[in-house]
Amino acid sequence: MKTIDFNKNNDGLVPAIIQDVKTKTVLMLGYMNEAAYIKTVETKQVTFYSRTKQRLWTKGEESGNFLQLKEIKLDCDQDTLLIKVDPVGPACHKGTDTCWAEENESGYGFLSELEAVISSRKENPDDEKSYVASLFRKGINKIAQKVGEEAVETVIEAKDRNDKLFLNESADLLFHYLILLQAKGYKLGDIVKVLAERH
The missing domain is CATH 3.10.20.810 (Phosphoribosyl-AMP cyclohydrolase)
Incomplete structure (x- = not known):
């Protein structure tokens, strides 16, 4: 040792x-x-x-x-x-979570960046060029439908041997699921919390 x-x-x-x-x-x-x-x-x-x-x-x-x-x-x-x-409480003597005045939150790398983009599209649904904004304009039923479609396509590709197609469909599923979460008022951290409690 x-x-x-x-x-x-x-x-x-x-x-x-x-x-x-x-x-x-x-x-x-x-x-x-x-x-x-x-x-x-x-x-x-x-x-x-x-x-x-x-x-x-x-x-x-x-x-x-x-x-x-x-x-x-x-x-x-x-x-x-x-x-x-x-x-137990903030770490910095100045009352902030960290000594660099950052919030003590879990980060999920690129997925957190993607969530921020989705959030900005949700807040600006009038952006005509944005696919995500168009989904938010169409409402929860359309978003949930897209998640279902992507889930089915992921399952189909999982049974095949084309790894590239499987990964692409998996990415589509995760992307649309992140949109669905925000449409319901949640983020990835909320799901992680549930999983951690079950662990």
């Missing part, structure tokens, strides 16, 4: 990157000495060494916004920690 190299920088401190275990959002950066690390492991609440106060400091000791420890990983050079947490 790797040992944390607290002496690499001659100050006895290692950087501790704090990440939300669920959303994967980076919340903040702090520093730990060996005593802070031991206290974190023992109490399951993240404790840093405050360079300003020159003492151990448990995040949330004054605000109540604790960082509940879930997992600690050590990097390849043995001098940086990735600490996965379940945050």
